[in-house]
Amino acid sequence: MKRKIGxxxxxxxxxxxxxxxxxxxxxxxxxxxxxxxxxxxxFMCSDPGQDMIKKDIKELGLNGVLVCSxxxxxxxRTFRAACAEAGLNPHxxxxxxxxxxxxxxxxxDRVAATEKAMALIAAGVKRVLYRNPLEAKWAPVNPNTLIVxxxxxxxxTALEIASAGEKVYLVEKEPSIGGRMAQxxxxxxxxxxTEELLIPRxxxxxxxxxxxxxxxxxxxxxxxxIGNFKTTINKKARCVDETKCNGCGECWAKCPVEVPSEFxxxxxxRKAIYIPFSKAxxxxxxxxxxxxxxxxxxxxxACESVCPTKAIDFKQEDKKIEIDAGACIISTxxxxxxxxxxxxxxxxxxxxxxxxxxxxxxxNPDGPTGGKIVMKNGAxxxxxxxxxxxxxxxxxxxxxxxxxxxxxxxxxxxxIKQQLGADTNVYxxxxxxRCFGKxxxxxxxxxxxxxxxxxxxxxxxxxTETITDEEKGKLVVVCEDxxxxxxxxxxxxxxxxSVAMKPRADTxxxxxxxxxxxxxxxxxxxxxxxxxxxGTMLDGIFxxxxxxxxxxxxxxxxxxTGAAARALELISKGRVDIESAxxxxxxxxxxGCGVCESICAYSAIEVNPKTKLAKVNEAICKxxxxxxxxxxxxxxxxxxxxxxxxxDVIDEATKDFAGLAK
Amino acid sequence: MTTQLVTxxxxxxxDPSFAKEVMDKSHAHLERCYQCVACSSxxxxxxxxxxPPHQLLRMVQLGLKDRVLNSNTFWICLSCETCATRCxxxxxxxxxxxxLREMALKENRKDSxxxxxxxxxxxxxxxxxxxxxxxxxxxxxxxxxxxxxxxxELPSLIKLGINMFTRGKLAILPPxxxxxxxxxxxxxxxxxxx
Numbered sequence: 111m112k113r114k115i116g117x118x119x120x121x122x123x124x125x126x127x128x129x130x131x132x133x134x135x136x137x138x139x140x141x142x143x144x145x146x147x148x149x150x151x152x153f154m155c156s157d158p159g160q161d162m163i164k165k166d167i168k169e170l171g172l173n174g175v176l177v178c179s180x181x182x183x184x185x186x187r188t189f190r191a192a193c194a195e196a197g198l199n200p201h202x203x204x205x206x207x208x209x210x211x212x213x214x215x216x217x218x219d220r221v222a223a224t225e226k227a228m229a230l231i232a233a234g235v236k237r238v239l240y241r242n243p244l245e246a247k248w249a250p251v252n253p254n255t256l257i258v259x260x261x262x263x264x265x266x267t268a269l270e271i272a273s274a275g276e277k278v279y280l281v282e283k284e285p286s287i288g289g290r291m292a293q294x295x296x297x298x299x300x301x302x303x304t305e306e307l308l309i310p311r312x313x314x315x316x317x318x319x320x321x322x323x324x325x326x327x328x329x330x331x332x333x334x335x336i337g338n339f340k341t342t343i344n345k346k347a348r349c350v351d352e353t354k355c356n357g358c359g360e361c362w363a364k365c366p367v368e369v370p371s372e373f374x375x376x377x378x379x380r381k382a383i384y385i386p387f388s389k390a391x392x393x394x395x396x397x398x399x400x401x402x403x404x405x406x407x408x409x410x411x412a413c414e415s416v417c418p419t420k421a422i423d424f425k426q427e428d429k430k431i432e433i434d435a436g437a438c439i440i441s442t443x444x445x446x447x448x449x450x451x452x453x454x455x456x457x458x459x460x461x462x463x464x465x466x467x468x469x470x471x472x473x474n475p476d477g478p479t480g481g482k483i484v485m486k487n488g489a490x491x492x493x494x495x496x497x498x499x500x501x502x503x504x505x506x507x508x509x510x511x512x513x514x515x516x517x518x519x520x521x522x523x524x525x526i527k528q529q530l531g532a533d534t535n536v537y538x539x540x541x542x543x544r545c546f547g548k549x550x551x552x553x554x555x556x557x558x559x560x561x562x563x564x565x566x567x568x569x570x571x572x573x574t575e576t577i578t579d580e581e582k583g584k585l586v587v588v589c590e591d592x593x594x595x596x597x598x599x600x601x602x603x604x605x606x607x608s609v610a611m612k613p614r615a616d617t618x619x620x621x622x623x624x625x626x627x628x629x630x631x632x633x634x635x636x637x638x639x640x641x642x643x644x645g646t647m648l649d650g651i652f653x654x655x656x657x658x659x660x661x662x663x664x665x666x667x668x669x670x671t672g673a674a675a676r677a678l679e680l681i682s683k684g685r686v687d688i689e690s691a692x693x694x695x696x697x698x699x700x701x702g703c704g705v706c707e708s709i710c711a712y713s714a715i716e717v718n719p720k721t722k723l724a725k726v727n728e729a730i731c732k733x734x735x736x737x738x739x740x741x742x743x744x745x746x747x748x749x750x751x752x753x754x755x756x757x758d759v760i761d762e763a764t765k766d767f768a769g770l771a772k
Numbered sequence: 773m774t775t776q777l778v779t780x781x782x783x784x785x786x787d788p789s790f791a792k793e794v795m796d797k798s799h800a801h802l803e804r805c806y807q808c809v810a811c812s813s814x815x816x817x818x819x820x821x822x823x824p825p826h827q828l829l830r831m832v833q834l835g836l837k838d839r840v841l842n843s844n845t846f847w848i849c850l851s852c853e854t855c856a857t858r859c860x861x862x863x864x865x866x867x868x869x870x871x872l873r874e875m876a877l878k879e880n881r882k883d884s885x886x887x888x889x890x891x892x893x894x895x896x897x898x899x900x901x902x903x904x905x906x907x908x909x910x911x912x913x914x915x916x917x918x919x920x921x922x923x924x925e926l927p928s929l930i931k932l933g934i935n936m937f938t939r940g941k942l943a944i945l946p947p948x949x950x951x952x953x954x955x956x957x958x959x960x961x962x963x964x965x966x
Contacts, residue, residue: 535788543806555861558803563833566807580774588778593807593830597778598786 113144115238116172117231118163120154120179122209127152129213130223134771135178138228142235146170155185163189164196172198174238178206178231199243201690201750206234224771233763240755244690249729251337253681254279256435258329258620261289262663263441263655263670265311270674272320276681279433280315281343282325286390287312289443290656293373295473295481297663298521299553305389305476307663312391326396330430332438332623335730336650337686339435347426349397350383354421357385357393361413361422369401371478375468378478383413383422388476397424437650437677440634441670442620444656447501447508447610455497455607456572461486462585462604463572465500466518469606473525483529483604491603493535494526495587497569501610503541508610510631513660515608516544520554522606523562537563537600539589547662565600567592572605611660624651625713633659644672647711649686652676691749692731693738695724699745706737706746777836787835794832798871804861805829811855811865821845825855825865832868841879846872847887886917899959902949906942 117139121127132150139148147166151159154177166172175198177189182205190200208227216223255271257264260282268278280287292312294304315321324343331342350361362381370376373386380386382402383395403410404424414422446467449457457463462485464472475481485491496519501507523536543564545554558564567590576582577599584601591598613632614620621628627635627647634653637645644652652673655666680686693706693715702722707715714730715737717723724746726737737746744753775786795802805826812824821844823831828845846869855865877888893913897905910933914920936942949955 555804558806559801561803564806578774578776591777591830591834594777594827594834598834599776599778599783601775 111173113174113239114146114170114172115142115144115174115176115235116163116166116170117142117145117148117176117178117235118154118159119148119150119208119231120159120177121150121152122179122213123152126179126209126213129217130208130220130227131771135208135224135227135231138770139178139231139235142232144174144239145235146172154179155188160188160192163192167193167196167198173202174241175203176206176231176234176238177203178208178227178234180209181205181207200246201244202238202241204234204238204241206230221771225767228767228770229763229765232765232767233759236759236762237755240752240758241750244749247688247690247728248685249335249337249688251680251684251686252339252434252436253277254433254435255437255439255677255681256339256341256433257281257439257441259289259441259443259655259657260284260287260315260323260325261441261443261655262291262308262311263443263657263666264289264439265308265315266667266670267439267441267654267674267677268321269311269314269318270671271677272318274674274678276320276678278321279343279435280321280323281327281329282323283328284386285326285348285384285394285396286386286392287315287323287325288387288389288391291663292387292389293467293474294470295475295477296521296525298517299547299549301521301524303475305474309389312389316391323392324431325392327431329620329623334434335727336648337436337680338729339438339650341433341435341438343431343433345429345431347399347428348394349399349402349422349424349426350395351421351423351426352392352394354419355394355417356419356421357395358418360416360418362395364412364416366410366412367401367403369398374471374478375465377468377471397422437652437680438624439673439677440620440624440626440646440651440653440657441655442614442617442657444611444660445614447612449500449607449609451507452500454571455500455569455605457607460572460574460585462491464604464606466515466522466606466608469522470518473522483526485604489603490530491526491534492530493537493584493600493602494522494604494606495537495539495569495585495600495602496522496606496608497587498538498540498608499568499610500607501612504610508612508631510660511544512611513544514611514662516540516542517547517550517553517662519606519608520545520557520562523557524553524560527560527562532561535563535602537565537587537602539565539567539569539587541566541568547664565589565591565598567598570597576601611656614657617657620657624648626651626653627711629659631659633657644669644676648713650680688729689731689733691733691751692728693726693733693735693746693748695726696745696747697723699743700724701743701745703742705740705742709736709740711736775834777834784836784839787837790835790837790840791832794868794871794875798864798867800864800867800871801861802829802832802863802868805833805863806861808860810858810860811863814854814858815849816852816854817848817850820848825849825869828872829863829865829868832872840872841876841881844885844887845869846876847885847891886913886919889913889917899955901947902952902955903947905946906936907944908946 119132119136136148136150153159175193186205190203193203194200208230212223212227254277257268257280260280268280271278291304291308326348327343327345330344334340361383365381365383367382368379371378371380383397385395399405449455471477472479472483502512526536545551569589571588573586581601587600629635634657636643646653654669654673700723702717704717706724707717712730712732714727716725735748738748777784809826812818812826818824823843823845831840849869851866853866897909
């Protein structure tokens with residue numbers, strides 16, 4: 111096919127024409143080989159400008175177009191669409207950036223700017239010469255959505271998508287959904303009961319016909335790409351038949367085995383057959399096979415004997431379930447920091463030094479103390495110190511700020527004063543008060559007006575060694591009041607450590623399974639911190655809630671709703687466009703070294719261990735070119751960006767253009 | 773149970789009831805202070821104070837009664853209200869300073885600067901004549917404080933006095949105002965209410 115290329119120079123008002131000789135550059139372009147027409151116009155992106163290109167394609171039979179104007183980020187889409195309208199394959203349209211790279215940066219030298227524009231045009235024409243038409247590719251979208259993690263983030267996303275009428279699979283590792291929020295007492299800054307907020311939503315998940323709830327299940331495997339993920343779920347054996355169980359509770363009342371409850375951080379006991387908390391959804395118990403007497407020595411079977419519906423099934427085994435989904439939403443949540451390595455705080459050694467999650471359980475009316483703030487001996491504390499930033503903003507543990515501790519520490523202070531009386535002394539040992547959200551500063555002010563004592567300084571030591579009679583029997587918090595520059599000894603009955611939020615222990619596994627990137631802090635990495643805080647580097651996979659970074663319930667719900675909109679966007683579109691300019695392998699040359707496989711950010715390349723040949727999954731490839739650049743034998747190339755093309759373009763651009771513009 | 777401050781001079785007890793007393797009597801919302809230091813940054817006389825206003829407020833918050841009442845901060849304070857005007861939390865610092873002066877006087881706290889003496893002498897002049905009587909004020913103050921006998925400084929003070937006199941700033945005779953009886957009543961009332 112003989113190439114017929116049209117070159118179009120844009121004046122961009124005076125943005126280009128004011129600084130370089132557009133007419134001269136166009137005359138030069140007309141002399142280049144294969145160029146049949148070279149025109150210039152005030153605004154190529156305007157309708158008359160686009161019509162000019164369309165007319166030439168039809169009348170002159172152009173099979174290559176070079177628009178010399180602004181950056182392709184701005185208008186490549188515009189010009190390619192115009193070409194496509196005129197019947198030309200859009201991949202045969204290219205742009206030369208003579209505004210950003212020539213007129214704007216060389217506004218002081220008209221001749222040099224014109225010569226540089228000529229170089230860019232000559233190189234651009236070469237680029238068009240090497241381009242081949244590519245087919246637009248797309249794939250259908252599976253309308254189901256997979257959500258991993260049934261905390262408030264997962265619940266919110268599931269409800270949003272389900273209410274739009276689409277199918278959701280909600281996978282939860284624990285026996286019940288609810289996540290961390292179910293463990294909390296009250297929310298800030300409105301002091302609402304978390305139960306009142308969460309339990310109705312959990313019930314909605316249970317009753318929604320569009321949500322298939324898979325509790326006590328984990329992701330085993332995941333494959334595929336946007337629109338067409340194929341996952342395998344491992345549904346762990348509950349040893350209770352979910353179809354028969356009615357949640358009456360006879361079994362766990364009868365069970366003789368008692369072990370510390372994980373849900374209550376060991377603050378009370380649970381049975382070997384148990385539900386994690388009284389309002390669990392689904393209210394179907396799980397047999398803890400590690401501790402159940404039957405699984406240890408084959409005895410007992412007390413639960414089986416009392417079960418009125420004969421739901422106990424000791425022979426149940428783990429099941430693999432395959433789920434196809436168009437989008438995946440990761441909402442696996444967070445863990446809390448264990449402060450025992452910070453020995454000066456004495457956690458685990460000194461009684462009545464508790465962590466914030468333990469204190470939350472104390473505040474929860476369903477918790478081990480029935481919502482009462484009590485010391486280990488059962489008495490109510492007369493004074494409480496709250497230590498901020500335990501494990502946060504600390505290079506030794508977690509560098510980041512956990513964002514919610516300031517606010518929940520203030521919440522504790524106010525709840526303590528509410529429950530134990532306004533004369534209870536509450537001290538906050540803080541570094542900075544970070545109360546940035548809506549209504550948060552007001553909450554802070556209210557707390558200070560209620561008489562909460564603020565001491566700016568990290569705790570140096572929590573000790574039981576007392577020096578005065580008044581300190582006897584108390585915990586003495588020693589720290590510096592850095593606003594006064596003096597050390598201070600504060601005798602208190604109880605210390606709450608506001609511990610950091612950290613990535614879940616299994617974040618690495620999830621990250622490996624879904625091939626998700628993580629930021630330096632260990633949380634999942636978003637695609638763009640400002641413009642795409644919901645998406646990940648992998649299309650069709652979204653990370654929401656605290657698995658993406660510490661955030662409060664409000665922010666989590668906002669992000670979850672955003673992710674639901676993104677999943678629904680995919681579903682309603684029904685198809686995903688796939689990049690056409692993908693990488694391809696010259697199988698004659700490929701040695702199967704695997705460098706490309708390791709460099710690919712999208713996991714689109716796989717080296718077949720038998721044939722020792724790299725293979726590109728075109729549905730996943732983004733056409734970034736990293737593989738082509740790193741391939742030591744140049745077997746890996748990018749369509750329309752071949753090695754030969756690039757070398758020729760560079761040769762062309764570095765020719766001598768001196769004197770051409772004079 | 774008392775919080776203790778540990779300093780190089782030993783241990784100081786914090787007395788939360790002191791903070792409460794100051795707040796109740798001054799009607800200033802001291803508890804709102806989050807130590808932004810706007811007050812001290814704008815204070816025209818903070819450089820003379822042993823504790824700048826923000827630190828004094830912090831000490832009141834903690835209840836360091838002795839340290840607060842022995843400081844010269846509230847005596848040096850000019851009551852210009854720059855601090856209160858700029859305070860982002862609307863803490864009426866001037867009211868606090870007033871309250872602290874009163875408390876210090878009631879407790880007969882000694883102050884190295886003779887500022888309470890000046891304060892009292894000034895008030896007795898107002899009580900006597902209805903408005904300030906500079907010559908009397910200087911005489912009484914200098915005699916009572918013993919400054920009169922600092923021979924070295926005397927010539928410069930006499931020179932200042934002559935300058936003020938020639939500019940009409942120093943009356944020889946004490947003033948006498950019409951509402952003398954009212955002034956007396958004001959003093960009586962405020963002494964009664966404390």
